[in-house]
Amino acid sequence: MAAQDAQSVRRRVWELLEVTYDEADHKSTFDWVDISLFILIVLNVAVVIIESVPGVEKAYWIWFAIFNTFSLVVFSIEYAVRLWACSADARYSDGWRGRLRWMVTPMGFIDLFAILPSYLVILFPGVFFDMRFMRILRIGRLFRVLKLGRYSESLNRIGRVVKAKRSDLAASVFFIVVLIIIASSLMFHAENTAQPDKYSSIPATMWWSVSALTTVGYGDIYPITAWGKVLASVIAVLGVGLFALPTGILASGFAEEARRERAARNRCPHCGKSLATETESV
Numbered sequence: 001m002a003a004q005d006a007q008s009v010r011r012r013v014w015e016l017l018e019v020t021y022d023e024a025d026h027k028s029t030f031d032w033v034d035i036s037l038f039i040l041i042v043l044n045v046a047v048v049i050i051e052s053v054p055g056v057e058k059a060y061w062i063w064f065a066i067f068n069t070f071s072l073v074v075f076s077i078e079y080a081v082r083l084w085a086c087s088a089d090a091r092y093s094d095g096w097r098g099r100l101r102w103m104v105t106p107m108g109f110i111d112l113f114a115i116l117p118s119y120l121v122i123l124f125p126g127v128f129f130d131m132r133f134m135r136i137l138r139i140g141r142l143f144r145v146l147k148l149g150r151y152s153e154s155l156n157r158i159g160r161v162v163k164a165k166r167s168d169l170a171a172s173v174f175f176i177v178v179l180i181i182i183a184s185s186l187m188f189h190a191e192n193t194a195q196p197d198k199y200s201s202i203p204a205t206m207w208w209s210v211s212a213l214t215t216v217g218y219g220d221i222y223p224i225t226a227w228g229k230v231l232a233s234v235i236a237v238l239g240v241g242l243f244a245l246p247t248g249i250l251a252s253g254f255a256e257e258a259r260r261e262r263a264a265r266n267r268c269p270h271c272g273k274s275l276a277t278e279t280e281s282v
Helices: 002-017 032-051 061-088 095-103 106-113 116-123 131-151 153-164 166-191 202-213 226-242 245-265 275-281
Strands: 020-022 027-029
Touching (some): 032 061, 061 095, 166 226
Antiparallel strands (some): 020 027
């Protein structure tokens, strides 16, 4: 009986912490816990930005310290409670293995890295308490902005699209890397003799390849030989088409996700049959 009561409490806590998403209406349901955490995350991001203004941190350091300590305590409690309550979810229900599985999820990593830099400074002050690591600490606190993904259905939709198209995106990234290597190798051999200081090696030439393929072209490195200019023209044209591949893949993914959502919206939540089919049969 006690075990059932504990599991019931765990399930209730998990429901409070997790944003409920209705597949039929495609709406997320927020409770007071979600709204409070959302506001705290936004305030944390605002504080990190304001702290970078010269003179502001020194003038109001005590208030920043109080707020950052309060945020660290709240996010630590949130992480510990999520780790305890995640076993109420069927995906993480097998004891410590399930908890480990939750810890390595994207949101689990984000929750951990939102508090980890602060604890490193507290536990190892002699190692981490200098200006360089204080800057790293601030960057680590910006991980908290990623926690907003839990409360945004738009960001969740992007995540679903990227996950569904991950193999296609990986293939396009692979081709981009291959093209950068080929372009760097050809340009190195074409320009090394004329500009040994700028095209000193293939790795050094990769900077030009990236800027050319992305059509940025900073102008700090550019070919001066005839063969180099011909190669640059071909590479620039290829880059326009190749870097459009991920955009097309994501656009296709969003279209498929929109069709899936429309189909789910037109499906009966009880029997799972299409409402359009039922209407036509009547």
